[in-house]
Amino acid sequence: MDGLPAQIILQVIFILLNAFFAGSEIAFLSLNQVKLNKKAEDGDKTAARLLVFVENPNRFLSAIQVAITLSGFLGAAFGAESFSGYLTDAFVSIGIPLPEGTLSVISMVLITIIISFFSIAFGEMVPKRIAMQRPDGWAKAALGIMKVISFVFAPMMALLNVTTNGSLRLLGMKTQAEDGVATEEDIRLMVENSGEQGAIAQEEQEWIENVFDFGDIIASDVMTPEPDVTAFSLNEKAEDILAAVRTTGLSRYPVYNEDINDVCGILNARDFLLNLQSGHPKPLKELLRPAYFVPESVHADQLFKDMQSQKRHLAVVVDEYGGTAGVVTMEDLLEEIVGNIYDEFDPEEPQPIVKLKEGIWRAQGSLRVEELADVVDVDIPEDADYDTLGGMVMSCLSEIPADGSKLTVAINGLKIMVEEIEDRKVVWALVEKLPSEVSNEKQDEKIPVEAAKS
Structure with missing residues (x-):
């Protein structure tokens, strides 16, 4: 096949090659090493072969990069040279009043832009999106070809590695990247993102976060x-x-x-x-x-x-x-x-804090201030000399109120209306979050707003 159809078919082949290698790169990088290890231990031979690539990524990544570069370069070189002549002839035939040399340059630029568009769209973005969604299937299909490519390009990769390592040494940098160890913050972010995307249930997310918080609790x-x-x-x-x-x-x-x-x-x-x-x-x-x-x-x-x-x-x-x-x-x-563990013999206990309406909660006096701060979304001073809601109320008073007292205090941007005091302890209280302008005025007052004995 000669002429324009042959050139179009050749470009399609180069784009498909680019798509295959680009998708393969993403597929191998997206493989789950933990799952592959488990499958390999269970006797899955394909998983064992994939594991070799995943554990030694530098080798296959270098081969893929060489293949992607060559397919892209050859596609652009052949395309610009072949199609620009047809486009220049078309410009001349319709009588564009410019020198033929200028029209040739314009044709080269336009052809390069068009080929780049199709190469990026169908040779990069589409295959990578597919590979990200189905990495296992793509990696299995590409495994054999990747082995061949790694073997064929081995001499070129060796030369490239020598050049790369030499350049890094001249720059005073290490030739091997240190293995990144996931920190607690990294894992927390992963869990948070997984929860937002629905990959894990909210309850499971809370459990994982509680495990990390467990070491900070005394x-x-x-x-x-x-x-x-x-x-x-x-x-x-x-x-x-x-x-x-x-x-x-x-x-x-x-x-x-x-x-x-x-x-x-x-x-x-x-x-x-x-x-x-x-x-x-x-x-x-x-x-x-x-x-x-x-x-x-x-x-x-x-x-x-x-x-x-x-x-x-x-x-x-x-x-x-x-x-x-x-x-x-x-x-x-x-x-x-x-979370709370109940059995058939446990008496049903009320929730320590319950939202009654927007901005108002009913809480137990024994509720820890950390939990109160999380639910109500306020800041409690880290150096506060109290641990519970009841302690927060008492910090505002100059004497211990008698049983049955009803009182109201303002502290930490909250208005706390004590409903019940028993054995000199706050049992239940209504908690109202004050508007920011009001809370700023009362933030440091820590005095009773109202007190009465029933």
Whole structure:
């Protein structure tokens, strides 16, 4: 075939070659090495062959670059030379009043632009988009040809590598790039992007983020504080203990001598109930198991490992003065990752914070300020000397309010209306986010706006 049709067919061939190599490059780069490793271990021979390319990318990438460059260069060279003559003749025939040399240059420029457009569109963008969507299929189809290309271009690649490495050394740079290690921030961004694209469920995204946050949490962040701990005295009556076990449904309880700051052991509810059923019940002291004490500052991940290795289910958290700050269980630690864990014996607990309407929430006084800040979207000072919503309220007061008091305070851009105080603790409160101009005025006041006793 001669003339214009032959030249068009030749250009189509060059564009298709460029498309094949460009798509192959993206396909191999998009392969999941972890999945390939798994398939190769399961006996998939194709996956094993692909793994060779993925683990040694420099070799096949150099071969592909040579192939892409040659196909593009040859296509442009033949195209500009072949088609420009036809276009120049067309310009002359229609009587454009310019010298033939000028028309020839214009023809060359126009032909180059047209060929470049088709090469970029159909030789680069379209095949790369397809390869990104179906990397496995494309890579498998291209595997054999890639091996041949790598072999054919091996001498040229060796020469190119020598030239490249020599140039890098002259510039004082390394000849091999260091393997990039994904940082925590990189993984968090990947998880966030995957969540936005729907690749992983929101719950799974929260779990992964909680795993990273787990190491930043300390025992005092997850413990049940001492005032909320159900504990028994060594002199506690059996009927009172039984009533508490039935009411709380807990499996383990601290037992103390004089007061809660003198914990002497842990009572397992199962041991206690079996002892009651025996013909000769033992005294409470003989049922106790050794208590496991940890400091407030121990990190959650280390505490989890220690409790797991020592087969501990409950730890007594001790403050810097040696007093009992609270208790933490394995369930408390796990809930920091997977959220609340309920079984059929757990009483249904209210949510610690519930949105009532736009800008207003109802929250428990025990709600941690970090969670409050996340939900309400406000900034809490890092050096604040309180950990809970109740503590935030108390920081605004000069005295502890009596039980049943109703009061309102403004702090950290929030208006907090206390609904219930019991045992000198804030139980429930309404939280309203103040407009920015109002919150700026009241940000540092930390005084009661309104107080009344019922």
